Amino acid sequence: QITLTESGPTLVNPTQTLTLTCTFSGFSLSTSGVGVGWIRQPPGKALEWLALIYWDDDNRYSPSLKNRLTITKDTSKNQVVLTMTNVDPVDTATYYCAHTQGRVRGVPNWFDPWGQGTLVTVSS
Amino acid sequence: DIQMTQSPSSLSASVGDRVTITCRASQSINNYLNWYQQKSGKAPKLLMYGASSLQSGVPSRFSGSGSGTDFTLTINSLQPEDSASYYCQQSYSIPIAFGQGTKVEI
Numbered sequence: 397q398i399t400l401t402e403s404g405p406t407l408v409n410p411t412q413t414l415t416l417t418c419t420f421s422g423f424s425l426s427t428s429g430v431g432v433g434w435i436r437q438p439p440g441k442a443l444e445w446l447a448l449i450y451w452d453d454d455n456r457y458s459p460s461l462k463n464r465l466t467i468t469k470d471t472s473k474n475q476v477v478l479t480m481t482n483v484d485p486v487d488t489a490t491y492y493c494a495h496t497q498g499r500v501r502g503v504p505n506w507f508d509p510w511g512q513g514t515l516v517t518v519s520s
Numbered sequence: 521d522i523q524m525t526q527s528p529s530s531l532s533a534s535v536g537d538r539v540t541i542t543c544r545a546s547q548s549i550n551n552y553l554n555w556y557q558q559k560s561g562k563a564p565k566l567l568m569y570g571a572s573s574l575q576s577g578v579p580s581r582f583s584g585s586g587s588g589t590d591f592t593l594t595i596n597s598l599q600p601e602d603s604a605s606y607y608c609q610q611s612y613s614i615p616i617a618f619g620q621g622t623k624v625e626i
Contacts, residue, residue: 507556
C-alpha cells in the first residue's frame with residue numbers, strides 16, 4: 397500500500413523560504429519509472445501543478461514558478477523535499493504530494509495516490 | 521502551454537440522474553487525459569486515466585470518453601457519495617495542467 401504524508405510549517409512570513417517534506421512508504425524512488433509530484437490548491441480554487449522528480453533525478457518545474465522552486469529527493473529516507481523561496485500571501489494553499497509511475501516524453505502518466513495535504517498560510 | 525477548460529463550473533442533480541462534465545484542451549492531447557474526484561476537505565483521487573480507462577476500485581457508473589481536444593466524464597445513476605468536485609488533467613506535455621474543476625451537488 398502506497399502512502400504519502402506532507403509536513404512543514406503551517407504559517408510562513410512573506411519573503412521567507414517555505415520547505416515542505418513528503419514522506420512516503422510502499423514504493424522506492426530508486427525504482428525505474430517512479431516519481432513524486434507536488435500540487436497545490438489555494439482555498440476554494442483549482443489544483444495547480446508545481447514540480448516533480450523522478451527516480452533518475454529528472455526534475456520538472458512549472459514555468460511560472462521555476463525560479464522559486466527546488467525539488468530534491470532522499471532515497472534512503474523515502475522523502476522528497478520542495479522549497480519555495482520568497483513566498484507571498486498568494487502562495488497560501490494546501491500543498492499535496494503524489495506518487496506517479498511511468499512517464500511519456502518526461503510527463504508523468506497520472507498522479508495516484510495523493511497525500512492528505514498540508515495547509516500553508518503566508519501572512520505576517 | 522496547454523490550457524484545460526471544464527464546463528460547467530458547477531451543477532446540481534438528483535440521485536439517479538446521468539451527469540456529463542466536459543473538458544476541452546487548447547490543443548490536441550491525444551488521449552492523455554485524466555480525471556480526479558475531490559470530496560470536500562479531502563485529497564484528489566484518480567478516477568479515470570487515458571481518457572477512458574477506469575481506475576481500479578472506481579464504480580462502473582463512471583465513464584470517460586474523448587480524444588484530441590474534447591473529453592467527457594459521465595456519471596450514470598448519480599449517487600449521494602458522488603457529491604464532489606471533479607478535475608481533468610492533461611498528461612501530454614509539461615507544464616501539467618488541470619481544469620478549473622466542476623462541483624457536483626446532489
